[in-house]
Amino acid sequence: MTSSGRVWAHVGQPFQEQEFDVVVVGAGRMGAALSLYLRVTAPHLSVLMVEEGGLPNEEGATILAPGVWTTLGLPTEHTQAARWTREQLQHHLGDVQFQERPLLELAASPLPDGQASADLAAEFPALNTLVDLNALPHARVDRQAATYRPGSVALNAAQQAIKLGANLLLNTRARLTPSGLTLERLTVTNTHQIVTHEVRSVTARSVVVAAGAAGPHLTEHGLGVHTRHGRAYQQYPRLNLPSTPDTPVIRVQGLTLRPQAEAFTLIPAIHHRDPHGYAPAGGHLTGVPTGLRREVLEDLVNLMDAVPALSSEQLQVGRSLSDLPGAWVALPHGQPGAPSPWPPQWEELRPGHFLLLGGPLADTLGLAVANDLAQTLARS
Structure with a gap:
């Protein structure tokens, strides 16, 4: 033994x-x-x-x-x-x-093996409160996720x-x-x-x-x-909208909304490597400093029409980098x-x-x- x-x-x-x-x-x-x-x-x-x-x-x-x-x-x-x-x-x-x-990917343009996102609204009610299906009319689903x-x-x-x-x-x-x-x-x-x-x-x-x-x-x-x-340094901001064990994972143009702890953890896209010696710093939203690094903040701003909750007070952006969980x-x-x-x-x-x-x-x-x-x- x-x-x-x-x-x-x-x-x-x-x-x-x-x-x-x-x-x-x-x-x-x-x-x-x-x-x-x-x-x-x-x-x-x-x-x-x-x-x-x-x-x-x-x-x-x-x-x-x-x-x-x-x-x-x-x-x-x-x-x-x-x-x-x-x-x-x-x-x-x-x-x-x-x-x-299930993981649902939503997009403004057609997706391979996709379908109309409106056809999924009845099966996944969370879509109606999280996203604008008119702005994201196309979808595909991984039901084995x-x-x-x-x-x-x-x-x-x-x-x-x-x-x-x-x-x-x-x-x-x-x-x-x-x-x-x-x-x-x-x-x-x-x-x-x-x-x-x-x-x-x-x-x-x-x-x-x-x-x-x-x-x-x-x-x-x-x-x-x-x-x-x-x-790359990746941050994981939180979106304080309710989620349940039945809420699907949602992916919109590289941003993933992962149901976790009765809310959502946001997983932003990684666009590039960070150079050696790079020290992450927060960005500014209408002149106000936040704890979200600039690239992530820009992505979220660009998605606010498609995902209206990102423009609400439910999104935690912090006042400094230490307010938001992140890791290399x-x-x-x-x-x-x-x-x-x-x-x-x-x-x-x-x-x-x-x-x-x-x-x-x-x-x-x-x-x-x-x-x-x-x-x-x-x-x-």
């Missing part, structure tokens, strides 16, 4: 281990899923997860990720991976509050991985070296400063960086390997002209060093990509 792995949650627990087969940097949903699939596929490999925060990290993208599974608009070459990910979410990762919930909690995916996958023998080191910052990693175990002073308490070195046959948007920079800084991946999201580099931007992917940067990225499509494809890397590591 496989014994459970160890968890080092704070610096009071001595950490002396120095060698592992695989070290996974980052215990968000991608890193946690990879660790789980490694223990299932290759139980002979020793695995260490290293996480800078807690489980799940409240400052990472996993905790804020939309949690919307849909194949609407997904190229056919990704369908199998999407179906596999759905099977995992429904049946193999514990309670992640997976709920089937679903919502879930990505933070629960990370937590449950990590817990299952530990039960199967994976180890977890929390509150630890990892720095890559050509032969392994340097681990800085963090603690908090009585003045609430985060400081390095001790430094440990470990070696590993394989190192996988699954640190989200910070991953490319971490590998470039530690290994000197340049990648073409980007990142990885933008995996794809092939030029690819029909689906930023799909999750992994790549081997140099022998024994891998980069694993989720990004905007991680909700639908992420687990399958993590499993694919686990299979590759098991064969190597």
Whole structure:
């Protein structure tokens, strides 16, 4: 019988281990899923997860990720991976509050395989209060779409991985070296400063960086390997109109209204990567500063006629950036002209060093990509 792995949650627990087969940097949903699939596929490999925060990290993208599974608009070459990910979410990762919930895409112009949006008004009464169907006469529906909690995916996958023998080191910052990693175990002073308490070195046959948007920079800084991946700061404002378990997800010109906590979380479109060193700042609405970054604010203003609620006091725009939840999201580099931007992917940067990225499509494809890397590591 496989014994459970160890968890080092704070610096009071001595950490002396120095060698592992695989070290996974980052215990968000991608890193946690990879660790789980490694223990299932290759139980002979020793695995260490290293996480800078807690489980799940409240400052990472996993905790804020939309949690919307849909194949609407997904190229056919990704369908199998999407179906596999759905099977995992429904049946193999514990309670992640997976709920089937139709997704409706509305537009001013005709959509492939579309229909008249007015024909859906009786079936989905929420449309009558949220949008102007005259401005958005065209629609298409994914009746197999679903919502879930990505933070629960990370937590449950990590817990299952530990039960199967994976180890977890929390509150630890990892720095890559050509032969392994340097681990800085963090603690908090009585003045609430985060400081390095001790430094440990470990070696590993394989190192996988699954640190989200910070991953490319971490590998470039530690290994000197340049990648073409980007990142963007994405905010998730709230629309305080009532939603119920039967309310569908609605997508309008790139903006997604995700029913959550009896209201709506808004998921704005990502138009481009943010340059290195970019510091997000709020925009201005009729001269008044808000916490919404300028690009998001412009999108919402342009949609106010089609979605009148966006011009009401029910939209939370905040007075500063800190008033609105947001996180850096990885933008995996794809092939030029690819029909689906930023799909999750992994790549081997140099022998024994891998980069694993989720990004905007991680909700639908992420687990399958993590499993694919686990299979590759098991064969190597």
